[in-house]
Amino acid sequence: MRKQFLGAALAIGAFALTMTDAPLALAQSNSSGSLSNPESSFSRGDRRAAWHAEVERTERGYRIGNPDAEAALIEFISYTCGHCATFAREGEGALDLALLAPGLMTVEVRPVIRNGIDLTVSLLVQCGAPEGFKDRHRLFLMQQDTWLNKARTAPQSQQAIWARGDQAARLNAARALDLDDMLAERGMSMSDINTCLSDNQAALTLIQNGNADRAEFAVPGTPSFALDGELLTDVHSWAGLYPVLAERFHPDNAAD
Numbered sequence: 216m217r218k219q220f221l222g223a224a225l226a227i228g229a230f231a232l233t234m235t236d237a238p239l240a241l242a243q244s245n246s247s248g249s250l251s252n253p254e255s256s257f258s259r260g261d262r263r264a265a266w267h268a269e270v271e272r273t274e275r276g277y278r279i280g281n282p283d284a285e286a287a288l289i290e291f292i293s294y295t296c297g298h299c300a301t302f303a304r305e306g307e308g309a310l311d312l313a314l315l316a317p318g319l320m321t322v323e324v325r326p327v328i329r330n331g332i333d334l335t336v337s338l339l340v341q342c343g344a345p346e347g348f349k350d351r352h353r354l355f356l357m358q359q360d361t362w363l364n365k366a367r368t369a370p371q372s373q374q375a376i377w378a379r380g381d382q383a384a385r386l387n388a389a390r391a392l393d394l395d396d397m398l399a400e401r402g403m404s405m406s407d408i409n410t411c412l413s414d415n416q417a418a419l420t421l422i423q424n425g426n427a428d429r430a431e432f433a434v435p436g437t438p439s440f441a442l443d444g445e446l447l448t449d450v451h452s453w454a455g456l457y458p459v460l461a462e463r464f465h466p467d468n469a470a471d
Contacts, residue, residue, distance in 0.1 A: 267315035270345045275424040276325035277341075277348045281318030286443055286463060288320055291428060293327045293437040294336040294355050295363060298452060302438045303356040306453035319464065324352060327437050328425045331380035332366055335388045335412065337421050339398060342411035354397060362392045385412045 266281040314320040
């Protein structure tokens with residue numbers, strides 16, 4: 216059976232900050248083989264599976280999708296990276312529908328810890344059951360402009376506290392930026408939230424995992440991507456990733 220895309224509607228967001236030098240323009244295609252076109256030649260027309268709802272924790276992150284999929288993508292992201300939020304808005308919904316749901320590919324999300332706020336948010340994203348990871352991950356990226364702007368306009372004295380990244384700093388940042396409320400509003404207890412933020416071993420593991428990824432993949436910035444174990448050079452956006460995946464899964468390149 217040929218490997219083909221399922222159709223998906225793209226959610227295009229205009230929000231962008233200046234954390235990396237990655238290009239922001241969204242690649243658009245009017246061809247018959249477009250991921251964004253439900254009538255595309257990529258489309259199979261059969262009922263979509265639900266592999267996009269399967270999440271498991273890995274040694275360095277969280278993997279979404281069919282563990283027996285033919286392809287594996289790693290996303291290296293920072294929660295304080297504006298381009299990572301842009302990628303989440305532009306590409307993650309399309310990936311869910313086109314490649315994850317039918318079980319053609321997995322996506323593993325691995326956080327890159329660049330600062331104390333990154334560490335705080337990463338601990339909150341992994342706080343709770345694995346099946347809730349995607350919701351927490353997207354929650355903090357989709358609302359990034361709100362809480363990150365608060366961080367940027369905070370007094371320098373408070374920013375200096377958050378930069379330490381220790382237990383007290385993480386609790387302070389989560390309270391001052393309403394990060395804890397974002398989870399509490401979705402049913403998590405403040406006791407559980409504070410327990411996650413206070414977990415020094417989990418914080419150390421996040422830092423060590425990020426260092427291991429930098430050593431293994433030489434991750435140049437965020438977002439970055441590795442496909443089937445190989446870092447994608449100069450790919451830091453949905454506009455850059457889209458043609459790589461389109462080539463990888465185009466029917467003309469698939470064996471019967």
